[in-house]
Amino acid sequence: xxxxxxxxxxxxxxxxxxxxxxxxxxxxxxxxxxxxxxxxxxxxxxxxxxxxxxxxxxxxxxxxxxxxxxxxxxxxxxxxxxxxxxxxxxxxxxxxxxxxxxxxxxxxxxxxxxxxxxxxxxxxxxxxxxxxxxxxxxxxxxxxxxxxxxxxxxxxxxxxxxxxxxxxxxxxxxxxxxxxxxxxxxxxxxxxxxxxxxxxxxxxxxxxxxxxxxxxxxxxxxxxxxxxxxxxxxxxxxxxxxxxxxxxxxxxxxxxxxxxxxxxxxxxxxxxxxxxxxxxxxxxxxxxxxxxxxxxxxxxxxxxxxxxxxxxxxxxxxxxxxxxxxxxxxxxxxxxxxxxxxxxxxxxxxxxxxxxxxxxxxxxxxxxxxxxxxxxxxxxxxxxxxxxxxxxxxxxxxxxxxxxxxxxxxxxxxxxxxxxxxxxxxxxxxxxxxxxxxxxxxxxxxxxxxxxxxxxxxxxxxx
Amino acid sequence: xxxxxxxxxxxxxxxxxxxxxxxxxxxxxxxxxxxxxxxxxxxxxxxxxxxxxxxxxxxxxxxxxxxxxxxxxxxxxxxxxxxxxxxxxxxxxxxxxxxxxxxxxxxxxxxxxxxxxxxxxxxxxxxxxxxxxxxxxxxxxxxxxxxxxxxxxxxxxxxxxxxxxxxxxxxxxxxxxxxxxxxxxxxxxxxxxxxxxxxxxxxxxxxxxxxxxxxxxxxxxxxxxxxxxxxxxxxxxxxxxxxxxxxxxxxxxxxxxxxxxxxxxxxxxxxxxxxxxxxxxxxxxxxxxxxxxxxxxxxxxxxxx
Numbered sequence: 104x105x106x107x108x109x110x111x112x113x114x115x116x117x118x119x120x121x122x123x124x125x126x127x128x129x130x131x132x133x134x135x136x137x138x139x140x141x142x143x144x145x146x147x148x149x150x151x152x153x154x155x156x157x158x159x160x161x162x163x164x165x166x167x168x169x170x171x172x173x174x175x176x177x178x179x180x181x182x183x184x185x186x187x188x189x190x191x192x193x194x195x196x197x198x199x200x201x202x203x204x205x206x207x208x209x210x211x212x213x214x215x216x217x218x219x220x221x222x223x224x225x226x227x228x229x230x231x232x233x234x235x236x237x238x239x240x241x242x243x244x245x246x247x248x249x250x251x252x253x254x255x256x257x258x259x260x261x262x263x264x265x266x267x268x269x270x271x272x273x274x275x276x277x278x279x280x281x282x283x284x285x286x287x288x289x290x291x292x293x294x295x296x297x298x299x300x301x302x303x304x305x306x307x308x309x310x311x312x313x314x315x316x317x318x319x320x321x322x323x324x325x326x327x328x329x330x331x332x333x334x335x336x337x338x339x340x341x342x343x344x345x346x347x348x349x350x351x352x353x354x355x356x357x358x359x360x361x362x363x364x365x366x367x368x369x370x371x372x373x374x375x376x377x378x379x380x381x382x383x384x385x386x387x388x389x390x391x392x393x394x395x396x397x398x399x400x401x402x403x404x405x406x407x408x409x410x411x412x413x414x415x416x417x418x419x420x421x422x423x424x425x426x427x428x429x430x431x432x433x434x435x436x437x438x439x440x441x442x443x444x445x446x447x448x449x450x451x452x453x454x455x456x457x458x459x460x461x462x463x464x465x466x467x468x469x470x471x472x473x474x475x476x477x478x479x480x481x482x483x484x485x486x487x488x489x490x491x492x493x494x495x496x497x498x499x500x501x502x503x504x505x506x507x508x509x510x511x512x513x514x515x516x517x518x519x520x521x522x523x524x525x526x527x528x529x530x531x532x533x534x535x536x537x538x539x540x541x542x543x544x545x546x547x548x549x550x551x552x553x554x555x556x557x558x559x560x561x562x563x564x565x566x
Numbered sequence: 567x568x569x570x571x572x573x574x575x576x577x578x579x580x581x582x583x584x585x586x587x588x589x590x591x592x593x594x595x596x597x598x599x600x601x602x603x604x605x606x607x608x609x610x611x612x613x614x615x616x617x618x619x620x621x622x623x624x625x626x627x628x629x630x631x632x633x634x635x636x637x638x639x640x641x642x643x644x645x646x647x648x649x650x651x652x653x654x655x656x657x658x659x660x661x662x663x664x665x666x667x668x669x670x671x672x673x674x675x676x677x678x679x680x681x682x683x684x685x686x687x688x689x690x691x692x693x694x695x696x697x698x699x700x701x702x703x704x705x706x707x708x709x710x711x712x713x714x715x716x717x718x719x720x721x722x723x724x725x726x727x728x729x730x731x732x733x734x735x736x737x738x739x740x741x742x743x744x745x746x747x748x749x750x751x752x753x754x755x756x757x758x759x760x761x762x763x764x765x766x767x768x769x770x771x772x773x774x775x776x777x778x779x780x781x782x783x784x785x786x787x788x789x790x791x792x793x794x795x796x797x798x799x800x801x802x803x804x805x806x807x808x809x810x811x812x813x814x815x816x817x818x819x820x821x822x823x824x825x826x827x828x829x830x831x832x833x834x835x836x837x838x839x840x841x842x843x844x845x846x847x848x849x850x851x852x853x854x855x856x857x858x859x860x861x862x863x864x865x866x867x868x869x870x871x
Binding site: 262271272274277278279280281282310334338 | 648650651652653654675676677680745
């Protein structure tokens with residue numbers, strides 16, 4: 104059975120919640136657990152037997168980063184991958200409807216549609232098997248997962264028959280509780296879906312023909328799969344939900360990429376153990392699931408850890424106990440090469456705190472908190488505002504651009520003497536860190552002017 | 567009030583060639599009590615009768631409901647409509663194949679059904695034996711008992727449905743109604759220069775030059791719209807006057823109102839009967855009681871008493 108897959112990657116104005124990271128790289132190419140976000144999708148699709156082609160669909164202008172990625176992914180996964188550019192933002196259903204001939208070309212009997220901004224185990228094979236078992240090969244399948252009652256309100260909510268898993272009711276982001284089963288943004292369709300999208304298209308066209316022509320931004324082609332199609336299909340014996348117990352998360356905000364990284368890094372221990380850093384004699388100490396880019400270099404005294412344990416949780420000034428204790432199972436410490444421009448810092452347990460900091464030129468786009476008070480603590484969401492954690496006015500004035508960002512890491516070196524000790528990562532600019540300006544912190548932002556930013560590493564004693 | 571209603575009903579009787587009887591509650595009897603009060607009128611021929619809530623709008627599938635009712639042979643049938651968020655309503659749980667209603671659940675905390683009572687019913691006269699002449703809720707007291715006896719069936723409504731009890735919903739319901747009119751009787755809709763989308767204009771209304779009307783506008787009898795007026799998503803009731811170059815969106819303009827020149831009204835502004843709005847004012851979500859004269863702008867939604 105020839106299959107295809109469509110990955111909806113959106114477009115430039117869509118990644119606003121992902122700023123500042125999306126200024127530099129199209130969000131779908133933002134590395135999560137060391138590889139571009141959509142590569143996880145592609146890898147999962149390539150594993151499905153009979154899947155002939157992968158279509159990336161969105162409204163990004165063709166760009167070098169994307170083309171380069173497509174070429175390398177095709178080579179790596181040995182499957183044709185094309186980018187289909189929508190002429191405008193057409194919504195989750197409008198794009199696949201517009202390119203339906205491309206999707207069906209080659210006699211595709213069914214196709215997957217995956218949103219790029221989710222992280223998942225992608226149980227595509229299971230979705231196919233589920234559809235076989237449910238008898239009707241013409242039905243459509245939504246991948247669903249369980250959320251709690253409050254969280255569910257932020258997603259598409261699905262009510263299904265408990266025996267047949269047929270979708271009885273679908274509502275997108277309701278204001279009242281409807282169901283704990285939420286839409287994962289991963290679907291299995293047959294070509295018959297285009298009839299249903301086509302009906303919406305016709306209706307939109309008729310309605311818009313009656314509206315003012317001045318509302319040029321409204322298009323009949325803009326169709327939302329969730330509100331326009333699923334809501335109508337519910338209760339009609341066409342739509343089923345396959346509930347997965349596997350991991351799943353949205354990658355909407357920059358901060359959520361950290362959580363997604365952790366999920367993928369955990370998965371690597373089974374699927375790609377070779378991607379995880381190992382402890383080697385003479386190398387840094389690795390704790391937990393850590394990805395280190397091959398071109399990154401890490402000082403042998405560094406500890407790179409997946410955990411965020413803090414032995415003095417609650418005693419660190421300015422940080423409530425709750426937020427610190429909740430960090431213990433939080434994001435993995437992740438490092439990548441400088442060219443990839445994403446930086447997370449973390450702290451390690453122990454008396455010595457590992458701190459990494461990003462230095463930015465004065466022209467940075469995110470607000471910089473100048474002159475932070477003593478004892479600024481751990482920011483649980485380094486990428487959500489944490490980027491401003493530490494900018495001492497003194498350092499600001501000393502910044503000199505460097506052309507490449509080296510690696511940096513947080514470290515805890517046991518046995519170091521009391522007081523303050525600093526490590527400068529190589530080849531960090533040789534600015535001495537004045538003792539008085541070193542503050543412990545963790546959580547770093549991404550630098551959006553990478554060529555003018557650098558990161559230094561220091562070790563300080565926790566106050 | 568009842569005189570006006572009576573006069574209006576006489577008019578409809580003539581127009582439609584049917585008999586319209588009125589049954590007047592001296593005290594509010596709820597949603598079931600009035601049926602007991604009108605017992606003699608309802609039971610006179612032993613045939614099933616329809617009961618409708620007056621503040622809902624839909625395509626009123628009377629023929630389909632009557633044949634559905636005859637088919638199942640139960641005592642009553644009600645029309646249900648699907649909603650997105652059942653937790654906000656009382657829902658109807660029924661058997662998928664027969665439509666026989668099992669139970670009613672008020673504001674369900676877990677999903678049991680997405681069908682709610684649409685306020686359209688047909689009953690056999692036998693139902694009157696269940697209702698006493700006192701304030702009674704048909705939804706809370708009569709229906710659950712009927713469902714328990716297996717005498718109540720639900721038919722799913724096709725097409726649009728809206729409870730138009732509030733101004734905001736009234737306007738939404740109007741849009742839906744006009745859209746349905748477009749599909750069924752497009753000739754009833756107005757067309758011509760400056761008319762956009764679904765617009766209903768009474769033949770006695772006068773519309774000036776260079777106006778743009780629509781989409782989704784209803785203009786009543788004797789209304790005068792002067793030159794250069796822009797109206798969208800509004801209902802303008804009988805005898806009102808909209809003076810030149812005013813701009814109206816999502817408003818209900820009451821009977822015999824006068825809206826001045828260069829006025830801007832929007833965001834569910836509702837004018838009661840005979841309200842005068844002076845020139846060059848801005849009304850944002852104003853709710854104006856009858857016979858008022860408005861001399862200054864209303865920048866934020868509020869009630870003008």
